[in-house]
Amino acid sequence: MTDPTGLEQARTKMTEAGVAPAAIETFTRFYHLLQSGESGLVREDDVDPLVDIPNRAELAISDDDAADALARTAMLKLNGGLGTSMGMDQAKSLLPVRVAPGSSDGAGGSAGAEPEMLTFLDIIVGQVRAAREATGARLPLLFMNSFRTRDDSLAALERYPDIAVDGLPVDFLQNREPKLLADDLTPVTWEKDPDLEWCPPGHGDLYPALHASGVVVALLKAGFRYMCVSNSDNLGATPDATIAGWFAASGAPYAAELCRKTPADVKGGQLVVRKSDGRIVQRETAQTHPDDVAVSLDATRHPFFHTNNLWFDLEALAAELERTSGVLELPLIRNDKTVDPADPSSPKVVQIESAMGAAVAVFEGATAIEVERSRFLPVKTTNDLLVLRSDVYDLTPDYRLEAQALAPLVDLDKDYYKLIDGFTQRFAAGAPSLRDADSLTVRGDWTFGSGVRAEGKAQLAGDGGTVPDGATIGPDGI
Numbered sequence: 029m030t031d032p033t034g035l036e037q038a039r040t041k042m043t044e045a046g047v048a049p050a051a052i053e054t055f056t057r058f059y060h061l062l063q064s065g066e067s068g069l070v071r072e073d074d075v076d077p078l079v080d081i082p083n084r085a086e087l088a089i090s091d092d093d094a095a096d097a098l099a100r101t102a103m104l105k106l107n108g109g110l111g112t113s114m115g116m117d118q119a120k121s122l123l124p125v126r127v128a129p130g131s132s133d134g135a136g137g138s139a140g141a142e143p144e145m146l147t148f149l150d151i152i153v154g155q156v157r158a159a160r161e162a163t164g165a166r167l168p169l170l171f172m173n174s175f176r177t178r179d180d181s182l183a184a185l186e187r188y189p190d191i192a193v194d195g196l197p198v199d200f201l202q203n204r205e206p207k208l209l210a211d212d213l214t215p216v217t218w219e220k221d222p223d224l225e226w227c228p229p230g231h232g233d234l235y236p237a238l239h240a241s242g243v244v245v246a247l248l249k250a251g252f253r254y255m256c257v258s259n260s261d262n263l264g265a266t267p268d269a270t271i272a273g274w275f276a277a278s279g280a281p282y283a284a285e286l287c288r289k290t291p292a293d294v295k296g297g298q299l300v301v302r303k304s305d306g307r308i309v310q311r312e313t314a315q316t317h318p319d320d321v322a323v324s325l326d327a328t329r330h331p332f333f334h335t336n337n338l339w340f341d342l343e344a345l346a347a348e349l350e351r352t353s354g355v356l357e358l359p360l361i362r363n364d365k366t367v368d369p370a371d372p373s374s375p376k377v378v379q380i381e382s383a384m385g386a387a388v389a390v391f392e393g394a395t396a397i398e399v400e401r402s403r404f405l406p407v408k409t410t411n412d413l414l415v416l417r418s419d420v421y422d423l424t425p426d427y428r429l430e431a432q433a434l435a436p437l438v439d440l441d442k443d444y445y446k447l448i449d450g451f452t453q454r455f456a457a458g459a460p461s462l463r464d465a466d467s468l469t470v471r472g473d474w475t476f477g478s479g480v481r482a483e484g485k486a487q488l489a490g491d492g493g494t495v496p497d498g499a500t501i502g503p504d505g506i
């Protein structure tokens with residue numbers, strides 16, 4: 029049964045905590061949807077695949093048009109999420125990813141100076157600085173942080189005082205909302221750690237958070253017209269003049285970058301065409317009916333994956349935020365969890381969430397573009413992190429991760445490698461070479477020595493042990 033006072037309690041809690049009015053109204057709208065049993069599901073029978081889109085590789089944009097559009101583009105990174113699925117209680121973007129160029133990789137495990145490791149944030153800053161230098165574009169770099177990620181991220185960014193330009197802020201804060209008890213939808217109380225009573229409302233909160241921050245208006249005043257938004261865990265989303273030029277010429281208010289789907293693309297979303305009105309809508313994993321999961325992942329029917337690299341015309345965005353007071357009509361995503369994610373016996377809660385990319389249905393004339401895989405290198409799991417740390421990629425002097433081989437499908441034993449601590453311990457001597465691997469499957473508790481190579485359909489099975497320095501792992505193990 030739903031407690032009729034649940035919504036009022038939640039609104040009061042948010043008001044007292046100083047949450048922005050647009051976020052409280054957004055929460056209220058979603059709360060009503062939740063109460064009415066709205067699932068947000070997008071059923072396969074109601075949609076057609078989205079297939080007919082331009083391809084970045086085939087665009088004919090003049091260098092001048094591309095440079096002109098990039099000069100009016102700002103970069104925004106979504107940085108509000110914690111790497112909870114990897115057992116982190118910090119921003120995922122603070123994870124070390126690569127050894128800095130020129131620093132020893134330490135893969136010999138020998139004594140001596142520790143190699144300098146670059147985090148996602150370091151690499152993002154490096155990419156933007158390099159693009160500024162190469163193109164002369166001002167390229168403001170902004171982050172959307174949450175109350176969980178702000179302090180740590182800003183502290184890490186202090187070493188880059190040049191990332192803010194034209195008096196624009198380096199970040200703005202997204203909102204927070206109460207977790208709701210699954211039983212009666214009242215705000216949960218958790219005296220052990222009252223911080224855990226709150227959660228960020230998903231990246232669909234971009235819109236109320238932008239509205240409250242005034243950032244869109246500030247960017248327009250500073251002479252910017254376009255904004256490229258992407259996940260801070262996607263190091264492929266570098267400043268791109270060609271896409272900026274295409275987007276400017278398209279006149280579209282909004283565009284999403286899509287990538288050809290691979291077997292690794294399971295956590296995330298896709299765009300589909302709603303049969304009832306021909307509009308492009310987003311379908312996230314959480315909005316996919318269990319009976320539709322297989323078909324949604326079938327690349328022969330739905331060839332593209334949603335990268336969450338989005339382009340906004342700032343004038344259109346400002347107008348939409350103004351028109352709606354920051355409360356965009358996005359679908360609800362219901363996320364069932366426990367109040368303490370680390371304690372499965374703690375009370376069951378519902379988190380009300382929404383996805384940034386669902387706004388594709390809100391903007392009349394929204395469009396999409398196919399991009400190369402190099403623009404989508406997401407790190408959702410330690411499997412993805414291992415590939416990114418390996419020699420499958422080279423880190424170029426302009427901080428791009430350049431693929432040297434097709435990325436293999438890595439599947440590490442969840443019992444030992446799912447959480448970042450376990451993963452780090454077992455790969456302390458460095459990531460194995462994966463350039464010659466089609467896949468790497470590890471079952472059991474294996475600790476990797478240095479200079480290890482995986483080849484073909486590499487597999488380790490059994491209870492585990494040590495993979496000696498210099499060993500080659502093949503289809504039959506070591």
Ligand code: UPG
Nearest residue numbers: 106107108109228230231259260261296297334335336406
């Ligand atoms: N994030 C926030 N605030 C939140 C929640 C997440 O800033 O409240 C950030 C997070 O830090 C990360 C990004 O948003 O940088 C993406 O979040 P994540 O949970 O990793 O991704 P998903 O929400 O599962 O999927 C998004 C898109 C999906 C796309 C996928 C690509 O919704 O459509 O396929 O990213 O990786």
